[in-house]
Amino acid sequence: MKKLVKITMILLISSFSLAFANSGPVYWQGYPSSDIMTVDKDSPIEVKSENLIFDFSDENNDSYSVQANVTAEYEMTNPTDETQSVQMAFPYIERLSNVNYENIKITANGKEVPYEVYAGKTVNSYGNSFEENKDENFDFNEIVKTISKDTYEAENFKADEIGKLYSIEIKPTTDIGIDFTVDFTYDQEKTNIVIKNFNSFNREDEKVRIASGCFESQVAEIYVLGEDININKISGYTIGSSKEETNSFTYELIEKEVDVKSYLLGMKSYSYGDFEHISDVQLYNIYASALDKNFVNNLGFCMVDDVLEINSVRIITLVYTVEFLPAQDQKVSVSYSTKGTMDKRNTSSPQYLFYYILNSAKNWNSFNNLNIKIVTPQEAPYIIDSNIEFYKEEGNIYTASLEKLPEEDLSFTLYSKEKVTLYDKIEGRIYRSFGYFAPIVIGVIIIFIIIISIIVVRKSRKSN
Incomplete structure (x- = not known):
């Protein structure tokens, strides 16, 4: 019996150690990425193709979610016989104080393009798994309204008061x-x-x-x-x-x-x-x-x-201008980093959910040939859910090619296994119910099972 008590104490200590080692949240909100859009709805510019890459191979994950280096490269053309000065916008969700401008790069034919930053409305509720109509925050007309150099007119004071x-x-x-x-x-x-x-x-x-x-x-x-x-x-x-x-x-x-x-x-x-x-x-x-x-x-x-609401999560729009000569093709590229939503409420290890807003691209005169490449991270190498069909290549690479934009915005989920098992769901339910204390609960259940098993074995031996 003393030996049983000793084993139990060791298991309890291990359980508490496991709890401290895993004392992170079970849900960590992320925010979507977006295609670039034309500010002028009547722009004649056409998108001949887009190559969209999500690269998780850097393993630069300093929070509870995984980070992707995203590159969206567009081959665009001016089908007219006139020069077109095209104002483009790239919506980006983040806290103004957290934007890493060193990771944001906008180029046209390989040359960096300067941009202006416009702060839009706050989106603190975005990422809630129970929220419907998540893309409402990316309404084209609402984003364009924020692209203004006008001074805010307050009810209670004037700027020069x-x-x-x-x-x-x-x-x-x-x-x-x-x-x-x-x-x-x-x-x-x-x-x-x-x-x-x-x-x-x-x-x-x-x-x-x-x-x-x-x-x-x-x-x-x-x-x-x-x-x-x-x-x-x-x-x-x-x-x-x-x-x-x-x-x-x-x-x-x-x-x-x-x-x-x-x-x-x-x-x-x-x-x-x-x-x-x-x-x-x-x-x-x-x-x-x-x-x-x-x-x-x-x-x-x-x-x-x-x-100091400047620290609220909001839509930040980067606005820049690209000039197209008559009948000229240009490669316009936007690269940046993004993190998805970490969700451990229903599985044993985290699911990482990523959203990419494509409806903004529908405002171009035409849009063809969307090619997507996802290089998944080591800790979650499998795409277990997506709204478009991906082809699994060698290593951690998934690809998809579409002739036209899909009806819905892109979404995909990364996981540590090829599918979610029943055990994953049971453990996930425990995490959802007990949060930070889930490892302790799991440890106690394991200890209880071991003790019962030992008792049953001993009784069986005595009866024999």
């Missing part, structure tokens, strides 16, 4: 820090307020107190639009206490006038990401629309963190 910025530099003189508060009054019908580096807001009629824990020197801000506020008191309290005032701090209050556009664009200095490819107009529009929405929803009050 002058506001008052109160900057308060706080310096605690104690190692344990302080709670810092500002009391002021304002008319919420006539004033809009943005605060930075405060994490508490209490309002009673026109009286307001904002507060923040402060452990080292920092600058807090109050930005006022409309009628000015009346600052009544700036106080410090012993950390964690709302009643015990302390003088263990110093502060300096600076006031200056700043227009809305300058104030909002200043936020990029403390926003995470590389924004040098994004114009000031695009950045202002993102910040201004978020601020406007928060003023409406929060009765004229907003925290800076609520403005």
Whole structure:
């Protein structure tokens, strides 16, 4: 019996080790890729062929999903006897702060083409396996509307409106820090307020107190639009206490006038990401629309963190121009990296789902000969599901050739085995039910089976 207990303990420890080794999510959302589109629906340019490659062989997978290097090369022709300057768009779903511009390359006849970046609507719900009509986010007309250099027109302010910025530099003189508060009054019908580096807001009629824990020197801000506020008191309290005032701090209050556009664009200095490819107009529009929405929803009050919607997943459209001489053919290529949706809810190992939006290509004058090549990753070398038929070649290569665009957008699923087995489904159900704790549950089930088997064997031996 002691030996049985010892074996059980070893198995339990192994089970917990397995749990920690596999303590990842069972679902990780990915986003689709898309064909390029013509901005002008009446463009005469024809697509003679497209060679589309998904290459997973780099094994550059730094998240819970697998990454593909995607290249879409188009052989295009200008069938007219006039020069055509064609504006093209490549929609891309990602957080603006996460876009890796080094991995995005657009060429025409081998020469790199410069592009402009336009930020579209957020698509936070995309990738939900229960969501229908996923391609609604890629509506052609909606994407074209975002290709604009117009400045966002807000309901609650104007871009050149002058506001008052109160900057308060706080310096605690104690190692344990302080709670810092500002009391002021304002008319919420006539004033809009943005605060930075405060994490508490209490309002009673026109009286307001904002507060923040402060452990080292920092600058807090109050930005006022409309009628000015009346600052009544700036106080410090012993950390964690709302009643015990302390003088263990110093502060300096600076006031200056700043227009809305300058104030909002200043936020990029403390926003995470590389924004040098994004114009000031695009950045202002993102910040201004978020601020406007928060003023409406929060009765004229907003925290800076609520403005930083720049980190939301959204449609980002890269727009560029290719010039075609009369009767000229050109090879236009777009290359980038993308990650699919990892889904481990119904199988023992992850399924990787990829979507590629083809309906945008239907806006060309004509489109022929779509050739697809997929080089699958080592950890998921098999295509177990797709909406078009692929031919399995040697190694991890799948190919397909179509004379015309398919009726539906391309989708395919990668898996570690050639098919999903019953055992995979049972283990997947456990993962879906218990999430991070699934390895422990599986370990306990295995241990239970082993113990029962040992007991049965021992009883059988005794009876003999």
